[in-house]
Structure formats: C-alpha cells, structure tokens
Amino acid sequence: MRTLASEKLTLSSRWLSFAMLVVLHLALWLGTESLFMHPLLLMHLGLFLLWQPLWRGESKLHIGAAAFIIAISLIMTFLLNWWVLAFWVSVLFALVGGRVFSFYARWQRLYYLLMMAYLLTILILYIVPNLFHLLGMGDVMSNLMNFGLPLLLLIMALLPVEREQAESERAVDFIYILLLFTLLTLLVLGSLAFMTLGQLDYLDALLRTLFIIAIVLLALGGLWNPRLGFSGFQALFSRYLLSIGTPLEKWLEQLATVAHQEQDPEAFLEHATAYLVEMPWISGLSWVSDHGHGVLGKSSPHRIEMADQDLNLTLFSHQAVSPTVMLHVRLLTQLMGHFYQAKRREQSLREITRQQVIYETGARLTHDLKNMLQSLFALTSVAQHQSEKAQPILQQQLPVLTQRIEAILAKLKSPQTPEEMVEMPLATWWEGLRQRHPYRDIVWHAPKNVGRRMIPGPMFDCVADNLIDNACKKRQNELGITVSVTLEINPFSLSISDGGSAIPAGIAHQLLNTVVSSEDGMGIGLYQVARWATQSGYRLELSENRKGRVTFQLVEAK
Template sequence: MSGKISMMVQRLGSERPHWLLAGMLLSLHMALAWGVVAWWSSAALLVHLGLFLLWQPMWRGERKLSLNHVSLVLLGGSALLLFWYSWWVATLWLGILVGLIGGDVVGMTERRQRIGHLLALLYLLSILLLWVVPHLFGESQVNAGMLLMVRYGLVVVPLLVAASGTRQKAKTVYAVDFFYSLMLFLLVVVLVLGSFAVRVISQSNYPMALAQTLMGIAGVLFVLSWLWNPHGGFAGVGQLMSRYLLSVGLPFERWLRNLAALAEQERNAASFLRLALEDIAALPWVAGGRWQAPGGSGEFGATSKHLVEFTFHQVHLVLYTRWALSPALILHVKLLTQLLGHFYEAKQREQEQKYNAYTQAIYETGARLTHDVKNLLQSMKTLCAAVESSDAGQAQALQTLMQRQLPQIVQRLQLTLDKLKSPNVNAAESIERISARSWWEALQERYEGEALEFAAYGMAGDAHVHLPGELFDSVADNLLQNALEKRKVERELAIRVGFSCEGGGRLTVCDDGSALDDDLASHVLTLPVKSDNGLGVGLYQVGRLASQAGYRLALTSNQAGRVCFELIGST
C-alpha cells in the first residue's frame, strides 16, 4: 500500500509539479494567515514541509540521499517546527522560499511555468510585506479589510498557480541558479531590515517606512545598473566582476597552458596523455584518477569515495575528487577533458601521418627503382636482339655498339644500387650532370633499330651545355617505352624524338596515334594511374624527379595524330 502511495506521489511530482507548488503555498497560508500560535499552525507547517521536500529543486526525486543530506533535512525541519512561533523565523523561511523559487525561474523556457512561479513569488512577497513584517514590528492591530484580504484574498494566488501549469510527460529538471537565489534572499533581508531601520529612525508608520525602503532599494539598483555597463569610458562594475570570476579558474588556466606546452614538446600520443593526466592531479579538488586508452592505461594520485567518469575519443577517464563536484564544475571538467581528447586525437593523427609518410617514401623509392630496373632490362633486351639478328659481317659494328652501351648500362645499374643503399638522399641532388651532346648520341645508339625519328635543333654551343643525365634517361626511357607499347596496338605508329639545348635541355617525344583519355591525361603526370603493362607510376615518378631538379614534364599536345610530351627547364 505504501509503495503505491509513493509511486502516486512521484508521478504527481513529475507530471504536476505546479500542483505541489500550489499545495505547498496553501499549507503555508494555513500556517501563517491565522497567526503562528493557532492550534492548527504546526500541523499545517508539517504538511508544508512534506510538500516542500517533494517539490524542492535541489535533489531529484529518484536520487538517494546521503546520511549528511538526511541529517541536514531533519535538523532544518526540526528547527523550523520548534521555532515557528517566532515571526523572525517565518520571515527567514519566506526569504529562503523566495530565493529558491526565483532561482528556479531562470532555467525555465515554458511561458506557463514561468507565470506560475512568478505568481508564487507574488504570493510570498505579499504575505511577507502585508502580514508577517507588520507582526514582526509588533503591529498586532490590523484593520478588517487587510485581514480579509490576507486570509481570504491571497488564497486565490495559489489556486492560480495550480491552474497555470500543464501536465508534463516527465519532470523537467532545472538547475537552481545559486547567484540569483542568493541575490533574491539578500534583497528580502535588506527590504525587511531596511524597513525596520527606517521605521525606528524616522518614527513613521510601517507603510511609510516600507515605501521609503523600496524607493531607496530602487535608487541603489538604478545606480548599480548604470555602473554595471556605463557609457562614459569607464569599464564598469561588470568588467571588474568578470575579471574576478575569471580569476577563480586560475588552476584550470595553468593546466591548459601546461597542456599546450606538452602538445608542443611530446610527440608520442600515449606519453602525452599520461603526462597531461598526471598534471591534472595538481588541481586542488583532484585526489587522483585512472585512465585507459587503446595505447595503454595508467593511474595517478590516490582514490576517494567521490568520482566522476568521462569517455572521449576511445579514452576512459575516472577522476577521484576530494569532495562531490557541483553540476557546473562537472560540466567544466567535461569540457576540459574533451579538449584533452582532441589533443590526444591530434597526436594519434600525427603519428599515423608519420607512418603513412614513411610508407609512402618506401613505396615511391621502390617504384622508382623498379622502373629504373625495368628500363635497364629493356636496354639489355635491345642489345640481345641486336646480337641475335646480326651476322658475321656485322661483328665489328656489334662490338662497337657493345663497347659503347654496356658501360652506360653498368653505370646506370650502379646508380640504381646506390639509390637502394641510400633511399633518403634527395634524388635530384645526387644526379650527375653530363654533356648534352654525349647524352643525345647515347640515346640514339640505345634505340637504334626501333624505327624512331630523331631530330636535334638549336645545338649551337652545345659543348658548354650539361644536363642531368639520369633525369633525361629516365624521362626518355619512360616516354619511349610507352610509345613502343602503344605501337604494338597501332602498327603504323610514327614516333618522333626531338632535342634542343634550349633552357638547359629540352626533350620532346611525339607520336601520331590516338589521344589519351581526358581523365588519364589530367592525372598521368600528377597521380599514379591504372596500367595494363606496368605499375602506372612511371610518368608520375619522373614528373616529380623533374620538378625536384628544376625541370618540368608536361603533356603539350593531346590530339588524335599528335600526342606530345615535353621536358624542359622551368627557368
């Protein structure tokens, strides 16, 4: 039976909180309107306290209270019941209610709920100023009109509170603004004590003293509102208050500065997380903690009975605190841990990028060396084909060809092996420069018998022109091998090779075959592409090598009957 009653009360509190507020005000009215010495006053006050505990905005209904909280509730309720016969206690209790209800209004967004709480504030201030304070001043003689209005007229206000709200599916929890609650409570105290002081000093009646006090408070509030944000060059009290409130977070600011310094110094993500969490133990309210991440786990400080848990970016953090944290501080800590999580994720990305860059360097080095070996193998095949197709009468010419080509092949193979031994050396810086005429003659000899058309122009003064031989060999071999592969499909394909000493060396390879696809043409020199007879990175690699050496490889023409690639110095 008691369980059903408890469930009904909880449902009432969650679905009809305005009914609890109205019942609390009505029971308070019964305890005050007929005097605190009435025989039913204590019983009405007991009902009022019970409804207050069900309505109060500090603790949610399903929360289990600790022994300290229960002791505080029992002591406070007992003291209120024992000393209720003093109007000063009633005044203090009304001030507390004004602060709680006023602080609860700040977080509300629904109009009808705000109206209900404002009506409750109207009732509390009315019964305080019209009934409690006059009895506090010893004015027991109240005229009949005022007596009727207090006892029977003010009852309408709690009824309006009961009718102002709507049924809710779940109780909306609002965080009571402590600052607003404290300010409202202090305003009530100033109003009551100010009226008492003015009445004693001026020897005037209570209504006049109350009016003078209200005028004084209004004047002070007006001056403070102007000083808060003035327009005469003065920064204002608001600026000073903001600086003071910001200074409260100095431990957080120090931790953030240390976090930024760690982010600059520590490169390893796991070490950064460990050091940052050990540094958070310097905060005054942190006793210790433990954390777990994909890269490891750890502990710092000591444990306590108060703890909060956070999870961010695959990191689980448990902080042990010296005391229970307020909701505002928990939100603050959550924001800071999210910031730590972003730093940790950035460190992980940095490590991953380093690994990817290392892997990319290995891949590019391997691909470049593979193409070099492939081109050398093609040169060897050409020599072998020349040997197989020669007869006894061509022995002298074949020997001369071998004497010229084999040393070049050995030299290029040695360069390839040197790259393999020192992959971190800049390829452009390690290229040896050779005579332009020597390179051009060697290229013609290497592709003799491939039915290529060679043409040189602008060779005046070529004895003084030196070019990066390995670069021009790589570009020429890649372009010519691609053209020869294309000739296997287009049998009558004509391939023309042009060279000039202009701009430090200019090489052109053209054919009269079909044009490249638009998509292939736009990416063949800038990205690896799909290839049916290779790795698809040859032109991409030599294009990067040309750029590093101060040259530029470009597709200058892509039309049916004229497809041309050109290598020229960028200067």
C-alpha cells in the same frame, strides 16, 4: 534513503508547487495558534520535498541532506514562530527566483513569476507585520488573506499548462538564489531599521527601503557593463568565478611546452597528467586509452570521470568539487584531450607519409629496373645482330647501366633517404639516350649545338624511357605509326610524340595527376615520373592529344 520522485512527478511539478502554496496559505490563514497549523506545515514541507529542484528523484540522499530535512521538520514542529516563517518564505522565494529564468515556455515562466509575486506579497504584507506586531495592518492583512492572495492563486491555476524539458525542471542558479535571499533580508531588516531609528510606520519604511535598494541595483547595473572605458564589474566577477586558486596559467604553459617538445602521444599524456596532478585540489588521477594506461597520486571518494574519444580520465579530489571547479575540470580535460588527439593524428600522418615514401620509391625503382632491363635487351639485340658495332656501344652504355644499378641498390637499402639530384651535361645525356634505343625506329630531332646545360640525369632517363617504351608498345597494336623524340633548347623542352590514336578524354585528364588503370603501361609509371619531375623543378604535361599526334612534353616549371 531515496527521495520520492519519478518522471510523473517531474512532469507535474507545477501542480505540486501550486498545492504547496495552497497548503501554506491555509496554514498562515489559520495562524500560529491553530492546532491545524503544524500538520499543514508538515504537509507543505512534504510537498516541497517532492517539488524541490536540489535533489533529483533518482539520487541517493547523503547523511547531511537527510539530517537537514529532519532538522527542518523538527523546527516546523517545535520551534515554529514568525521568524522561522519569514526565513522559510524567503528561502522559497529565492529558490523559485533561481529557477524562473531557466524556463523558455511563456506560460510556464509567467506562472513562476506569479509564484514569486505571491511569496513576496505574503512575506512583506502578512508575515513581517505579524513579526513586528503592527496592529494597524490588520485590515490590510485580512483582505489580503481572504480575497487578494486567493484570487492570485486562482489566476495561477487557470494558466495554460506547458511541458518543459527535464533539464529546465531541475535547473537552479545558486547565484540568483543567494542574491534574491540577500535582497529580501535587506528589505526586511532595512524596513525594521527605518521603523526603529526614524519612527516611521511600516509602509513608509518599506517604500524607503525599496527605493534605496532600487537605486543601488540601478548603479550596480550601470557599473556591471559600462561603456566609458571601465572594464566593469562583469569582467571582475567573471575573473573571480574562473579563479579557483590553482596554478592554471602555469599548467597551460607546461601543457603547451610538452605539446611542442613531445612527438609521441603516450609520452605527452604522461607528462601532461604528471603536471595536472600537481594541482592543489587534485589528490590523484588515472587514465586509460587504447594504447596504454596510468595511475598517479592517491584515489579518494570524490571522483570526476571525463572522456574524450578513446581517452578516459578519472580525477580524484580532496573534497567534493563546486560547479566552478567542475567548469575548470572540463576545460582542462578538453584541452589535454585535444592535444592528445592531435598528437595521435600527427603520428598517423607520419606513418602514412613514411608508407607513401616507401611506396613511391618502390614504384619508381620498379620502373627504373624495367627501363634498365629494356636497355639491356636492346644492347643484347645489337650484340646478336651487329657484333662489329656491339663493342663500342657496350663500352659506352655498360658503365651508365652500372651506375644506375648502384643507385637503385643504394635506394633500396635506405628508401627514406632524400634522393640526391645527380646532374650531367645535356649533350652527354642526349647521346646516351640515342645509343640506348638504336633499333626502335625512332625519329630524333635536336639542334646541332645542344650547349652545356646541366640536367638531372636520372630523372630525365626515367621520363624518356617510360614515354619511349609506352609509345613503342602502342606501335605494336597500331602498326605503322611514327615515334619521334624532339629536344629544343630555347625555350627548353623534351617532347616524345607518336602518330597513333588519341588518349581517351577521361584517362587523359587524370593521367599525370593520379594512378589510372591501363593495359598499355600509361598508368602508375607516368604518375611517378610526373611527380619526380615536379620535385626536380620541371613539369611533365600532355601538350597534344589528337588522332595522329599524341605528345608528352617535359618543360621547366615556371
């Protein structure tokens, strides 16, 4: 069976509650001896079922809930007395009090506060006096039922109507409900105790009971969040609510350990779910992601489904979970999902880094090959035009080219292996550089005593060959410009300059920081050599960029 509620009934819940109070007032005004009281109370119960915030209108009632409704109906019909009415009005007061703080609209909250005032008044000034057979309260009860409470109902009916969101219409705080019901029970029974033991009249006993309850609540309010160093009942109560008798701290420690040890996301998820299923209230679980799925434990009718991006988790519990356990479930699944997604991102970053290493290595090796082919072309040109000088030059340069070819082949076999820094004397490298470019009409500048400084030879070769090649290509388009290579020792710098046109400002700003599109070779090659220089402890920079003087300079990084 389904509860009879819909969107329209949800929006008109205020008028349902008002009609419920009017019917209750008529039933109590007629009295328990009236033949119309039972039908009116059944009508009141029906209006309560339409208004009640416990079951949603679209939800399916279980056998237990249906049995509870039938039992209440039978009690209203056959076992009706003032004790039952007192209990019922106390339950209504607690339910309304559990909802009143969920409303943010001013008039809506005022309406429910007046509803609480009506139920409290009719309980302590009409039902309880009839329950205790207080004959001296007759005039008070008569005036209350004939004039006071009808006037209050009229004021409630005239309040402006404001709509609330569906969540507010259904929000119920069970802690408030339990607290308010307990306070009403203490109020009624405490008044009875004062009347019996102290031989007091009802109003005096009622005031004394209210005074004692107010003092106790004031003391509890002071101890709830004190300012004298004591942590207060708030921290103790919150700790109690958040403790559900499960090894939460142990699971969090295991989760952190697995997150530290496991790099693979799926392996981490398998270990984390294996630890989670050890919780005493969990009978089993299943998970599904884009890269796999798994099932642990046993399924049950009580299931909780959670999702975090592409991870879908279903938990099976031994029994229906309480709101506190649901809070823990959300916390646990969010933590596990956070770690899982972090592992996925780490794996993606590792793959991107690996591809970047391969790409950068390939680009660097491509330029090395280009530079070596140009060196070979220069050597063959020497052999063709000046055969008498070719023999000593070939004897000097071919071993160097052989070493560079071997290094490139080794790098191609294992592109992810960190590149070793091969150092050589600066004087040897400088002489080899001059011999590789003997016929390119380059002006060389260097001090007579270069010294014994050690430099990373492959990196210097790559930087110098790229810059010299770019300058010589530029000279093919701008005839007559000079190309010079300058070596300075103190402070140390290697400069390659040309006397051509300046590099455009937009390209010059990005040239050594990223890949730029260019037709004259000043694109990815300079970006790669600039990164290599930075990794080797040097810095490649465009020191001059004007018409007639374009200079790239390699200096030590500070």
